Amino acid sequence: MSSIRPLIKNECIKMIKRKRFYIILLILFILVPMFTYAQMRSAEQTRDKFNGDWKLEIQQQITDNQNSLGSGRIPDEWKKYRIIFIQQLQYYLDHDVNPNDPNGVSFTREFMDNSISLFIPLLIMAIASDIVSGERTTGTIKMLLTRPVKRWKVLLSKLITMLMFVSLIVLSTFVISYIISGAFFGYKGFNIPVFTGFQLVGSDVDISAVHAVPQWKYLLMQAGLVWFVGVIVALLAFMVSVLVKSTAASIVVMMAAIIAGSILTNMASAWTSAKYLFMVNLQLTNYLSGTPAPIGGMNLNFSLIVLGLWAFISVIVSFTVFTKRDILN
16 A cells, blocks of 8 residues: 555645646635525525515415426426425424525535536536546656556556545535535524435325434435545546546546436436436435435435446446556557
């Protein structure tokens, strides 16, 4: 292990010199305040509309969603989301808990829920998609491989460095979201209960397993799932970076896959085989909130196993191709 430490240090230095991580931080510092301001204005308008009565606001949301269930213009697969959403709102109303209480912790939770399948993967692609192909494009990989170091160690050092920066990106996203949103909404909210465990059985919602979780604990569980998704996306981008010579091509391939996943999630309910695609399984935090799976037969364990298999295969392919391919010529 000591022989690989200098390689990891060298990769970290190269990553810092490329300034990709700093660009990602800059993106977060620009976009998060925009999202926070938009959320603040929306909360103000809603508060003015219902004169600050959050129960009236929740009841109106329940009524609107119930009325939409009778509309023939809404696809049946979308109605199941509204059915469980109605029951969730009713559960919060019955237990006198305001699910829309604006605070830094709630904003961070909602922001990460909405970012896990597209925004965060795109940020991670910025450092993972060219970690090998970028050096092949510039030719520095040839100089690196002429050193008396085994190829698998060179690739392992890149892999470890990438995972370190993926962890930093996920952590930075949580911290920046909380700090900036807290400046608008306040830094309270850690002990607010979040109800989880809702399940859709046929056309009815099963609330027998519903239980309250403090928001800080929910945020920790959410962070673990977001980090796991980030690692999976990074490993797949890492594989593409090994297989493809061009950095641009590597980024396009991964971007197309991620965007296709967000489309398939809303359209593939009848295509059951799509549940084995990695991009359809990225929305892991939906299982915490109780949102129905996009395709029947999916659950948290299923998605974790599918993503784990994709990650395992990507690592095997990456090391096999990198150690066998003629890169020097």
